[in-house]
Amino acid sequence: MPLRDGDWPDPPASPEAAPFWAAAREGRFLLRRCTACGKAHWYPRTLCPFCLGETAWEEASGEGTIYSVTVLPREDPVRTVAYVTLAEGPTMLTSVVACDPHALAIGQPVRLVFARSRNGTPVPCFRLVAAGGPPEPALSW
Numbered sequence: 001m002p003l004r005d006g007d008w009p010d011p012p013a014s015p016e017a018a019p020f021w022a023a024a025r026e027g028r029f030l031l032r033r034c035t036a037c038g039k040a041h042w043y044p045r046t047l048c049p050f051c052l053g054e055t056a057w058e059e060a061s062g063e064g065t066i067y068s069v070t071v072l073p074r075e076d077p078v079r080t081v082a083y084v085t086l087a088e089g090p091t092m093l094t095s096v097v098a099c100d101p102h103a104l105a106i107g108q109p110v111r112l113v114f115a116r117s118r119n120g121t122p123v124p125c126f127r128l129v130a131a132g133g134p135p136e137p138a139l140s141w
């Protein structure tokens with residue numbers, strides 16, 4: 001069973017990340033992209049981790065693929081820890097939810113879904129994209 005909505009630890013607050021969380025509360029997933037070299041990165045930083053150039057917020061697609069995944073079977077409920085490579089390029093540490101954790105595999109397409117932490121903050125997680133099925137809403141379980 002995946003981690004239940006509302007069970008996530010609260011993410012730390014920081015002034016630099018405030019726009020990210022404000023957008024997340026509106027259901028939007030933001031990345032920062034370098035205005036000098038053009039690369040996007042995760043987690044959001046003011047200066048580009050590749051060239052130290054200035055960066056700007058942009059809305060990401062929420063599409064990605066599983067780069068690596070592990071199941072934590074002793075957690076109750078069982079949960080996953082995954083690296084997901086976003087369509088925009090960066091790879092982020094996250095969790096794949098609302099699925100059979102043992103059915104997950106490298107290379108599977110996933111889509112962003114916000115899970116809520118204990119204080120209601122939307123935490124970016126992912127769910128599997130059903131092969132051949134209709135697009136699923138990005139903001140519901």
Ligand SMILES: [Zn+2]
Pocket residue numbers: 034035036037038039048049050051052053
């Ligand atoms: Zn750069």
